[in-house]
Amino acid sequence: MTESRYETLARTLRRQIDTQVWLPGDRLPSLRESCKLSGLSLMTVLQAYQLLESQGVIVARPQSGYYVAAGLQRPVRRQPDERLHAAEQVDVNDAIFDILKAGQDPSVVPLGSAFPDPTLFPQPRLARSLASAVRRMSPHSATANLPPGNEELRRSIARRYAQNGIEVAPDEIVITSGAMESLGLSLQAVTEPGDWVAIESPAFYGALQAIERRKLKAIAIPTDVRFGMDPDALEKALETYPIKACWLMSSFQNPLGCTMPSENKARLVDILQRHQVALIEDDVYSELYFGSERPVPLKASAYRSEILHCSSFSKCLAPGFRVGWVAAGKYVERIERLQLMSTLSASVPVQLALADFLQKGGQQGGYDTHLRRLRRVLEQRQMAMHHAIIKEFPAQVSVSQPQGGYFLWLDLGDNVDAARVYQHALAKGVSVAPGTMFSADERFRHCLRINTSFEWGPHTARAISVLAALVGEEIRG
Numbered sequence: 001m002t003e004s005r006y007e008t009l010a011r012t013l014r015r016q017i018d019t020q021v022w023l024p025g026d027r028l029p030s031l032r033e034s035c036k037l038s039g040l041s042l043m044t045v046l047q048a049y050q051l052l053e054s055q056g057v058i059v060a061r062p063q064s065g066y067y068v069a070a071g072l073q074r075p076v077r078r079q080p081d082e083r084l085h086a087a088e089q090v091d092v093n094d095a096i097f098d099i100l101k102a103g104q105d106p107s108v109v110p111l112g113s114a115f116p117d118p119t120l121f122p123q124p125r126l127a128r129s130l131a132s133a134v135r136r137m138s139p140h141s142a143t144a145n146l147p148p149g150n151e152e153l154r155r156s157i158a159r160r161y162a163q164n165g166i167e168v169a170p171d172e173i174v175i176t177s178g179a180m181e182s183l184g185l186s187l188q189a190v191t192e193p194g195d196w197v198a199i200e201s202p203a204f205y206g207a208l209q210a211i212e213r214r215k216l217k218a219i220a221i222p223t224d225v226r227f228g229m230d231p232d233a234l235e236k237a238l239e240t241y242p243i244k245a246c247w248l249m250s251s252f253q254n255p256l257g258c259t260m261p262s263e264n265k266a267r268l269v270d271i272l273q274r275h276q277v278a279l280i281e282d283d284v285y286s287e288l289y290f291g292s293e294r295p296v297p298l299k300a301s302a303y304r305s306e307i308l309h310c311s312s313f314s315k316c317l318a319p320g321f322r323v324g325w326v327a328a329g330k331y332v333e334r335i336e337r338l339q340l341m342s343t344l345s346a347s348v349p350v351q352l353a354l355a356d357f358l359q360k361g362g363q364q365g366g367y368d369t370h371l372r373r374l375r376r377v378l379e380q381r382q383m384a385m386h387h388a389i390i391k392e393f394p395a396q397v398s399v400s401q402p403q404g405g406y407f408l409w410l411d412l413g414d415n416v417d418a419a420r421v422y423q424h425a426l427a428k429g430v431s432v433a434p435g436t437m438f439s440a441d442e443r444f445r446h447c448l449r450i451n452t453s454f455e456w457g458p459h460t461a462r463a464i465s466v467l468a469a470l471v472g473e474e475i476r477g
Contacts, residue, residue: 005040006047013048014057017068023456024387025380028058028066039146070383070401107456109463112422113430114254115319118375118407122370126318126357133352144322146345147336149175149325153355155327166300168309168327174335175325178347179284179312181246182326184210185342186308189334190245190278191216197247198237200229202438204254204282207247218440219243225400225409228253228260231267245278251295252285255438256409257402259295269301277333279307284324287316287371289404291378299475305329313354313357316371321350378406384456385464392468394475406453411446416474418448424470430463 003011016022029037034045041189049066052058056064148154154170161168176182191197193215199207211218219237222230229248237243242311251259260268272279281298289295299309308331312324323346328335339345358367382401386408389399393410400409412418418434425432433451435444448467454460 006051008468009034009038009040009045009048013052014055017057022068023380023384024068024070024382026068027064028068030065044289053427060153065379068383070386079402093125108426109459111450111454111460111463111467112433113451114433116315116378116451117455118319119455120374120453121317121319122320122366125322125366126353129357129360130349130353133356134349137349137352145427146334147174147339149173149224149346150348150351150355152359153323153351154325156355156358156419157327158212161299162328164294164296165269166297166304166307168299168304172329173325173327174339175262175323175333175351176312177324177343178314178322179282179310179324180206180210181261181339181343181346182308182312182324183207183280183282185335185338186280186310186326186328186331187211187216187245187247188278188338189216189308189328189331192244195244196241198243198277200247200248200253202248202255202435202444204249205437207282208440209440210392220439223253223256223258225256225258226332227264228256228258229264229268231264231271231328234268235271238271238277243275243277245280246272247282249282249285250298251283251409252288252405252407253400254285255433255435257400257405259403262296266301268299269303269307273303275430276306279303281307281309283309283311284315285405288375288378288406290375291403295404299327308335316374317357317367318354321354323350323354324348369457378453381454381456382406382408382452385450385452385460388456388461388464389468391452392464393467394472397471402461406451408450408452410448410450412471413475414446416446416471417444418444421448421467421470421474425467428470430465430466431468 013028022028029046031049035042038045049058053060053066056069059069060066117292136261151170153175154173157173158168158170160454174182176185187197187210191214191282194217196217196219197211198219198221199211200223202223203220208218219241221237222233224230228250234246250265279298283297286294286297297309299307301307307329309327310324313321314324326335360366386399387408389408396413398411412421419436422432422434433449435447435449436442438444
């Protein structure tokens with residue numbers, strides 16, 4: 001049977017995708033551009049695109065065009081160990097410090113970094129807002145912006161909550177020096193040294209460090225790479241231990257990238273409410289979603305007065321500004337007092353600069369325009385990295401594919417020591433985050449976290465090839 005014109009075009013595009021002319025996440029030429037390039041009619045080109053879409057090769061995005069799909073999947077296996085893990089003493093700071101320090105070398109490809117690519121942010125516009133804020137600062141600004149922080153900035157944040165259907169008054173918000181301060185103050189507000197805290201497993205290493213600093217005890221709750229913290233396991237822990245607080249990320253969790261389904265979120269909040277346990281929600285990645293709708297945080301529940309919702313601008317707008325906040329519910333006054341006794345306040349010029357940027361950006365669509373571009377770029381880069389890992393890593397390696405954020409979680413297999421891969425990779429100019437960073441014990445020694453926010457090019461392609469070769473050597477050895 002003779003191949004039709006649209007099938008010929010589809011085959012040509014498929015071959016280009018297979019040979020990486022177009023990478024996962026790339027936008028294909030528009031229908032009209034393809035008509036000019038191929039000399040075919042609009043209907044023929046549309047049929048070719050629809051054929052590729054039906055085959056899962058490309059995806060259509062409303063009012064945006066057609067994009068190369070992510071390709072084959074290697075879902076991360078479920079961890080066989082579903083037990084609770086109790087640690088009466090958490091001691092991780094030394095190991096984490098050494099790993100983070102090693103990744104600061106500018107000659108190293110920083111796939112182990114926790115920070116997004118700094119070139120993704122509107123530095124010139126932020127600089128103008130900072131200069132404008134400094135010029136307009138009054139002599140009384142330092143005292144006027146003590147906790148809870150700059151009023152206009154808190155009002156701008158409250159408006160964004162309102163846009164997502166969450167009732168948070170400006171007076172409930174405390175501006176902090178980054179999300180880590182908001183999380184640390186929240187932990188301090190609801191615990192005393194020696195108390196038990198429920199955390200994810202694997203957990204963000206900042207949670208482990210904060211628990212170590214506060215001399216708290218940790219209960220690690222099994223956390224699924226697709227569905228997040230297990231509500232059943234949490235309930236079992238609450239029935240077994242006198243837990244005072246639960247710290248988790250409900251959306252795009254670091255390091256797994258998982259987002260809890262809405263039914264799991266509702267069940268988890270109900271469990272915490274029945275046991276009267278405070279919830280610290282780390283939500284720094286919530287603006288970095290790839291779909292059409294932002295995930296709803298736990299703070300949106302009726303239990304919100306007991307939820308300390310922590311976030312920042314560091315991952316979505318201004319990494320160097322180090323400004324975060326906590327929507328503290330009934331704990332707001334205690335948070336303010338604790339901040340006054342520690343850092344006093346977040347940087348006043350930076351608070352004023354962000355208030356200026358959000359106010360002007362809100363009028364001109366600047367902040368939301370930036371976020372839409374940022375999400376699109378992060379998704380494209382994640383897809384390119386995911387595709388390369390599937391292509392180059394040994395078949396036993398499985399990899400997550402989150403719907404937001406900029407991390408991939410790799411399960412290398414039980415016979416692979418990720419800490420050794422990390423050491424060898426660093427010697428070859430590539431950093432990764434070994435799974436041992438995310439637990440108080442050795443449970444994730446065979447896993448890696450990779451940062452996908454950096455531009456796909458020769459340096460990142462070489463880094464993935466280096467890692468793939470090292471993992472292959474570990475498997476064979």
